[in-house]
Amino acid sequence: MEDNLNGKGPVNGDFGVPEGLLDELRLMAREGRLAAVRRTRLELVEEWLDRGASAEIACKRLTRFNHDVISAVLEAHIAEYPWLAQCAFMEFGSGGREEMVPGSDQDNGLLVPVAVDEAELDACTQSIVVALDGAGLPLCDGGVMVSNPEWRGNFDAWLARLTGWLSNPAEKGPWQSGLILDFRAVFGAGDEVRRMRERLWEYVRTKPIALSLLVRELTDYRLPLTLFGAFVTERDGPWHGFLNIKKSVLAHLTNSARILALKYGVRPHNTCDRIRALGGAGHIDGHHARALLGGWEYLQRKRLDIGLECDRSGLPPHNYVNPAALDQGERVRLKAAIHAVEKLVRLVQAGSGL
Numbered sequence: 001m002e003d004n005l006n007g008k009g010p011v012n013g014d015f016g017v018p019e020g021l022l023d024e025l026r027l028m029a030r031e032g033r034l035a036a037v038r039r040t041r042l043e044l045v046e047e048w049l050d051r052g053a054s055a056e057i058a059c060k061r062l063t064r065f066n067h068d069v070i071s072a073v074l075e076a077h078i079a080e081y082p083w084l085a086q087c088a089f090m091e092f093g094s095g096g097r098e099e100m101v102p103g104s105d106q107d108n109g110l111l112v113p114v115a116v117d118e119a120e121l122d123a124c125t126q127s128i129v130v131a132l133d134g135a136g137l138p139l140c141d142g143g144v145m146v147s148n149p150e151w152r153g154n155f156d157a158w159l160a161r162l163t164g165w166l167s168n169p170a171e172k173g174p175w176q177s178g179l180i181l182d183f184r185a186v187f188g189a190g191d192e193v194r195r196m197r198e199r200l201w202e203y204v205r206t207k208p209i210a211l212s213l214l215v216r217e218l219t220d221y222r223l224p225l226t227l228f229g230a231f232v233t234e235r236d237g238p239w240h241g242f243l244n245i246k247k248s249v250l251a252h253l254t255n256s257a258r259i260l261a262l263k264y265g266v267r268p269h270n271t272c273d274r275i276r277a278l279g280g281a282g283h284i285d286g287h288h289a290r291a292l293l294g295g296w297e298y299l300q301r302k303r304l305d306i307g308l309e310c311d312r313s314g315l316p317p318h319n320y321v322n323p324a325a326l327d328q329g330e331r332v333r334l335k336a337a338i339h340a341v342e343k344l345v346r347l348v349q350a351g352s353g354l
Contacts (some may be wrong), residue, residue: 016146021065025072029131032252037069038136042311045102046303055271055301063098068089070108073131073145081124087112088188089306092144096182097254098270101300102307103317105138106145107179110152111192144179159196163203166210181258182269205262211284213257218349221338223342224248226333231323245299245334246319249341256344260284272296288343295337 021040023089031100044065048058070089078084088111095107106129112121125146133139146152153161162180181200185193204210224232224243233243257274260266266277272293279289307317323331 019062022068022072025068026075029069029072029076029135034131034134034136038134041065041069041136042102042308046308049301049304049308055304057299058100058304059100059300060270062102063095063100065099066095066104069135069137070132071187073128073135074129077124077128081120083114083116084124086114086188088185088190088193090183090193091145091186093179094181095186096184096269099254099300100301101317102311103138106132106140106188108144108146108151109158109183110146111155111158111185111189111196112152113154113189113192121152122147155192155196159199162196162200166200166204166213167207184269202260205265211259211262214255214262215348217255218252218345221252221342221345223338225338229335231334233323234320239318241254241324242320242322244319245302245321249338250296250299250303252345253292256341256348257292259348284344284347291336291340292344294333295340298337300334 025037028034041062045058045062048061070091074084074089090096090109090111092107092109094104108129110125129139129145129147139145144151150161165180181204183193183197184190204214222232226232231243233241254271257271257278259269260278260283261274264278264281265282266274266281268277269275275284275292275296276349277291278284279286284292302321303319306319306321310317321334323334326334
């Protein structure tokens with residue numbers, strides 16, 4: 001695959017969702033054949049990778065497939081809850097950035113512009129999240145789902161809630177910044193969701209405390225390599241000797257790219273597209289941008305492979321790799337990714353990104 005820095009994305013083939021599949025998903029959702037959706041998802045990912053799709057393309061296609069699943073489930077609920085057609089269903093985090101992998105859980109919210117009986121709203125949203133779970137989008141352990149009253153409301157309630165979370169250090173939680181700054185409409189009033197996102201990003205860009213909180217999330221970053229180049233892995237527990245590539249590396253790349261995107265008004269929502277735009281505009285050195293893209297591609301491909309292997313083995317997906325089990329070439333690529341991300345984190349921490 002050839003990467004470029006002009007914001008147009010990778011040069012690659014079209015590895016799309018088969019034509020007519022959305023209609024089939026609608027039928028599956030209406031008939032409750034949710035297990036079939038789970039199997040279709042994994043078969044598609046495996047096919048895309050076997051045909052040579054990059055991790056970036058596979059993640060974008062998988063996210064769009066998941067969004068089609070969500071739309072099908074919501075459409076199936078409108079018959080019983082007609083007011084749902086006036087709402088907007090939002091995806092946060094990796095779903096908002098089109099970076100989902102097998103096993104990505106639900107991070108969603110509902111924009112409700114009409115008055116709805118609270119008991120009916122509870123029943124509807126609970127049914128939705130259970131259906132999505134059955135279709136292979138696991139429930140969120142942190143409760144970031146439309147079934148939680150904190151993740152639904154009208155436009156004004158949403159904007160007040162999100163800005164309040166971002167401006168108050170005491171509100172910091174597992175959803176902080178990365179989750180609530182990257183969101184998009186999957187179903188319904190997309191214009192209102194885009195307007196809310198613009199208002200939120202403008203708020204962050206003009207409030208020093210909000211920006212400082214974003215940067216503070218990077219202060220605990222520690223390069224998962226020793227001075228002698230050995231990997232720093234889990235010291236005990238079931239993952240002793242393993243490295244969490246999402247928590248230790250990818251999350252810092254994503255957060256740093258977002259902070260730079262905020263500063264420079266970069267429009268793309270996807271991390272790779274942000275890096276290309278930042279590199280193309282000269283905000284990140286071209287060589288460094290290519291190293292970051294290569295690192296993201298390697299790490300995310302590992303997550304895709306792990307997800308597929310876990311499914312074959314009947315195990316829950318995870319984000320751990322054992323550096324000792326990697327061949328020399330992979331260890332070199334992993335170290336290169338870690339160094340590229342550290343350089344980006346230090347750039348932001350030093351103030352170049354503010």
